[in-house]
Amino acid sequence: MESLAGKTVFVAGHRGLVGSALVRRLESEDCEILTATRAELDLCDQAAVRAWMRDRRPDAVFLAAAKVGGILANATYPADFLYENLMIEANVIEAAFRADVDKLLFLGSSCIYPKFAEQPIVEASLLTGPLEPTNEWYAVAKIAGIKLAQAYRQQHGRDFISAMPTNLYGPGDNFDLNSSHVLPALIRKAHEAKRGGAKEMVIWGTGSPRREFLHVDDCADACVHLMKHYSQAEHVNVGSGEDIPIYDLTRLVCDVVGFGGEIVRDPTKPDGTPRKLMSADRLRGLGWAPKVPLREGIAATYAWFREHVADA
Numbered sequence: 001m002e003s004l005a006g007k008t009v010f011v012a013g014h015r016g017l018v019g020s021a022l023v024r025r026l027e028s029e030d031c032e033i034l035t036a037t038r039a040e041l042d043l044c045d046q047a048a049v050r051a052w053m054r055d056r057r058p059d060a061v062f063l064a065a066a067k068v069g070g071i072l073a074n075a076t077y078p079a080d081f082l083y084e085n086l087m088i089e090a091n092v093i094e095a096a097f098r099a100d101v102d103k104l105l106f107l108g109s110s111c112i113y114p115k116f117a118e119q120p121i122v123e124a125s126l127l128t129g130p131l132e133p134t135n136e137w138y139a140v141a142k143i144a145g146i147k148l149a150q151a152y153r154q155q156h157g158r159d160f161i162s163a164m165p166t167n168l169y170g171p172g173d174n175f176d177l178n179s180s181h182v183l184p185a186l187i188r189k190a191h192e193a194k195r196g197g198a199k200e201m202v203i204w205g206t207g208s209p210r211r212e213f214l215h216v217d218d219c220a221d222a223c224v225h226l227m228k229h230y231s232q233a234e235h236v237n238v239g240s241g242e243d244i245p246i247y248d249l250t251r252l253v254c255d256v257v258g259f260g261g262e263i264v265r266d267p268t269k270p271d272g273t274p275r276k277l278m279s280a281d282r283l284r285g286l287g288w289a290p291k292v293p294l295r296e297g298i299a300a301t302y303a304w305f306r307e308h309v310a311d312a
C-alpha cells in the first residue's frame with residue numbers, strides 16, 4: 001500500500017492519544033477516515049466488530065484502541081489489562097481478516113520486551129527473558145497481538161504488521177494522576193505545585209529509572225510511514241533513540257512549567273523496569289526519523305494541558 005489516497009481507513013481508538021494523532025496525520029493523505037466511538041462500537045464485542053467491519057469494509061486499519069495506563073494502573077488492574085486488550089486485538093484482527101482488509105497496523109508497546117533486555121533493545125529481544133512484573137499482563141496481551149498479526153500473515157497471507165512505540169506523550173494525553181503515564185503526571189504535578197505555591201513536588205519511585213519519550217505526532221507519522229512502506233512479519237520499534245532518567249525529566253518539566261521548588265521522591269511507589277531504550281535502527285533503515293525535540297514537545301503539551309485540562 002504505497003499510498004493511502006482514495007482508500008478507506010479505519011482508526012480504531014480515534015479519541016485516544018495515538019488515535020487522535022493518527023486522525024490529524026491522515027487528514028493530509030486524501031483518504032476517507034472511518035471512526036466509531038465506544039458507544040457506537042464496543043471493540044470487546046466480537047459480533048458487533050464483525051458486523052461493523054463487514055458493513056464498512058475498510059481498505060486499511062490502524063488498531064490504536066486498547067486499555068492503556070501508567071505503571072500504577074497496570075499493576076492494580078491486571079485482569080482488565082489482559083482481558084480487554086486480548087479481546088480488542090483478537091476481535092479487530094479477526095474481523096479485518098474476514099472483511100478482506102488489505103492492510104492492518106497493530107500498535108503494541110515497548111513493555112513487551114524482557115525487564116533486563118540488553119540496551120538499546122532490538123526487535124529480536126522479544127521473548128528472550130522474563131517480563132517486568134508491573135506490566136506483564138498488558139505485555140502478554142500485546143505479545144499475543146503481534147503473534148496474531150503474524151499468524152494471519154503466515155496462514156492467510158495477510159499484510160498485517162505491528163509497531164512498538166516507546167513511551168508517548170502529547171496533546172490528548174491522560175492527565176489523571178492515578179492512571180496516567182509519567183510525563184502527563186509530571187506536567188500536572190508541576191503546574192499544580194506552581195499554582196498552589198507549594199515548596200515541593202513528589203515523584204514516584206527513586207527517579208533513577210530511564211525512559212525514552214516520543215511525541216505522539218511523530219508516532220502517528222511513523223505509523224503512516226510503516227503502513228505505506230513496510231510489509232514484513234517482524235514488529236518495528238518506534239522511538240526517539242534517546243532516553244533520560246525520570247529525575248532529570250522532572251527537572252526539565254519543572255523548568256518548562258516554571259516550578260522552582262524541591263523534587264521529592266516517594267520510594268513506596270514502583271520504579272518498574274530500570275531502563276527501556278529501544279534500538280531505532282530498523283525504523284531509521286526504513287527512511288523515517290522523529291522531528292519533535294523533547295523540550296519543545298513538553299512545552300507544546302503543557303500549553304495544550306493549560307488550555308484543555310487545567311483552565312478548561
Ligand SMILES: NC(=O)C1=CN([C@@H]2O[C@H](COP(=O)(O)OP(=O)(O)OC[C@H]3O[C@@H](n4cnc5c(N)ncnc54)[C@H](OP(=O)(O)O)[C@@H]3O)[C@@H](O)[C@H]2O)C=CC1
Binds near residue numbers: 016067166
Ligand atoms: N500512551 C503511551 O505512552 C503508549 C501507547 N502505546 C499504544 O498505543 C495505543 C493507543 O494508546 P493511547 O492512545 O495512549 O491510549 P488511550 O487510552 O489514549 O486511547 C485508547 C482508545 O481506545 C479506545 N478503547 C478502549 N477500549 C475500547 C473498547 N472496548 N471499545 C472501543 N474503544 C475502546 C478508547 O476509547 P474511549 O475514548 O471511549 O476511552 C480510546 O479512544 C495502544 O495500543 C497502546 O498500547 C504504546 C506505547 C506507549
Ligand SMILES: C[C@H]1O[C@H](OP(=O)(O)OP(=O)(O)OC[C@H]2O[C@@H](n3cnc4c(=O)[nH]c(N)nc43)[C@H](O)[C@@H]2O)[C@@H](O)[C@@H](O)C1=O
Binds near residue numbers: 168179183270
Ligand atoms: C508506556 C508504558 O508505560 C508503563 O510503563 P512505565 O514506563 O513504567 O510507566 P510510567 O510512565 O507510568 O512510569 C515511568 C516511570 O516514571 C515514574 N514516575 C515518577 N513519578 C510518576 C508519576 O507521578 N506518575 C507515573 N505514572 N509515573 C511516575 C514511575 O515510577 C516509573 O519509574 C506501562 O503502562 C507499560 O505497559 C507501557 O507500555
